[in-house]
Amino acid sequence: MGWIMSTEQKVAVVTGASQGIGAGIVQAFRDRNYRVVATSRSIKPASDTDIVTVQGDVGAADAAERVFKTAIERFGRVDTLVNNAGMFMAKPFTLYSQDDYASYMSTNVTGFFHMTQRALEIMSKQGRGHVVTITTSLVDQPMSSVPAVLASLTKGALGAATKSLAIEYAKTGIRVNAVSPGIIKTPMHPPEAHKALAALHPMGRMGNVSDVVDAIIYLDGAEFVTGAILHVDGGQAAGHHMVQGAQRQADEGDKMKGTS
Numbered sequence: 001m002g003w004i005m006s007t008e009q010k011v012a013v014v015t016g017a018s019q020g021i022g023a024g025i026v027q028a029f030r031d032r033n034y035r036v037v038a039t040s041r042s043i044k045p046a047s048d049t050d051i052v053t054v055q056g057d058v059g060a061a062d063a064a065e066r067v068f069k070t071a072i073e074r075f076g077r078v079d080t081l082v083n084n085a086g087m088f089m090a091k092p093f094t095l096y097s098q099d100d101y102a103s104y105m106s107t108n109v110t111g112f113f114h115m116t117q118r119a120l121e122i123m124s125k126q127g128r129g130h131v132v133t134i135t136t137s138l139v140d141q142p143m144s145s146v147p148a149v150l151a152s153l154t155k156g157a158l159g160a161a162t163k164s165l166a167i168e169y170a171k172t173g174i175r176v177n178a179v180s181p182g183i184i185k186t187p188m189h190p191p192e193a194h195k196a197l198a199a200l201h202p203m204g205r206m207g208n209v210s211d212v213v214d215a216i217i218y219l220d221g222a223e224f225v226t227g228a229i230l231h232v233d234g235g236q237a238a239g240h241h242m243v244q245g246a247q248r249q250a251d252e253g254d255k256m257k258g259t260s
Contacts, residue, residue: 009050010034011075012220013067015058015115016085018043020186021134024209025082026051028217037071037078039063040085058085059106064114068122077126080220081119083112083133086155088188090148101150108154112161120165120174128173132219134212135159135180137233141240143200159229166227175226177219181212182233201234202241 012029016022017038026038030050038046039054046053052074056063071078087107089100116131123129135155138148159178166176183189183197184207198205215232219225231237 009075010079011037011071011077012080012082013037013071013078013115013119014039014082014084015067015111016040017053020188021181021184021209021212022084024213025084025216028213029080032217034079035075037067037075039067057106058111058115061114064118067115068118072122078119078122078129080130080132081115082216083115083131083158085111086134088136088148088151090146090151092147093149096150104150104154109157112158116161116165120169123174124169124172126173130174130220131162131165131176132216133158133162133176133178135162135178135229137180137182137231137236139180140231140237145200162229163227170226175219175223177222177225177227178229179212179215179219180229180231180233180237182207182236184209184212201236202238203234205234207232207234 010033012034014022014025014029014036017026018040022038022040026036029036030048035050037052037054039056039058041055041057043053043055052070054063054067054070056066068078085107087104089104091100112133116133119129119131135158136151138146139152139156139159142148142152159180162176162178169176182201185194186209189197189206194206201207211232215230219228219230235241
């Protein structure tokens with residue numbers, strides 16, 4: 001009887017799970033009685049017996065093998081994969097190094113490839129499952145103040161792959177979606193930068209980890225939603241806005257034009 005109970009409890013795999021958004025996702029799934037396989041390079045063992053941690057580089061094929069082998073051995077199923085691991089580095093395009101490029105591709109694209117491929121193999125046997133991937137709203141609305149071509153190159157690929165996989169698997173009981181955040185308050189952003197980062201969003205604030213987590217949990221339960229890219233970005237992807245400083249500069253420019 002215990003075995004039947006254990007296989008009925010849903011299981012989520014979360015990448016990039018040791019801090020920030022990843023840690024928030026793990027907690028949200030546990031709060032909903034999911035068992036969780038949490039992976040990142042530096043993740044520590046968990047005291048909770050319903051969380052198993054796997055250390056590894058998301059871009060390495062053997063890491064994905066170990067993660068999903070662990071999930072099946074420990075919990076017997078995989079219901080949800082959250083591709084949260086990602087890197088972000090804003091730089092002028094010509095200043096990106098070969099190493100920057102390799103790191104971006106490995107973490108954002110190769111990691112998605114290996115993890116999603118393993119997950120879909122298991123989910124196909126089960127006849128059900130959900131893959132949700134974190135992208136970025138810079139793909140839809142690049143900003144001159146945040147040059148980040150490698151984010152667009154890699155995360156834009158994930159958005160396109162999300163739609164493609166959603167269609168490929170639409171009749172199988174497997175759904176594939178993405179969440180596209182704006183700039184979220186995580187340890188990656190120092191507090192002194194928060195005011196400037198908040199101003200980049202039409203709503204005038206940064207996102208919270210809970211905003212992204214809520215979107216993932218919504219998609220996980222939304223049985224008729226697949227191929228969606230849900231923007232959680234304070235309006236960034238919807239269109240342009242002027243931050244106050246830029247508006248003042250524009251006003252000054254208009255005054256000068258008027259006097260010439």
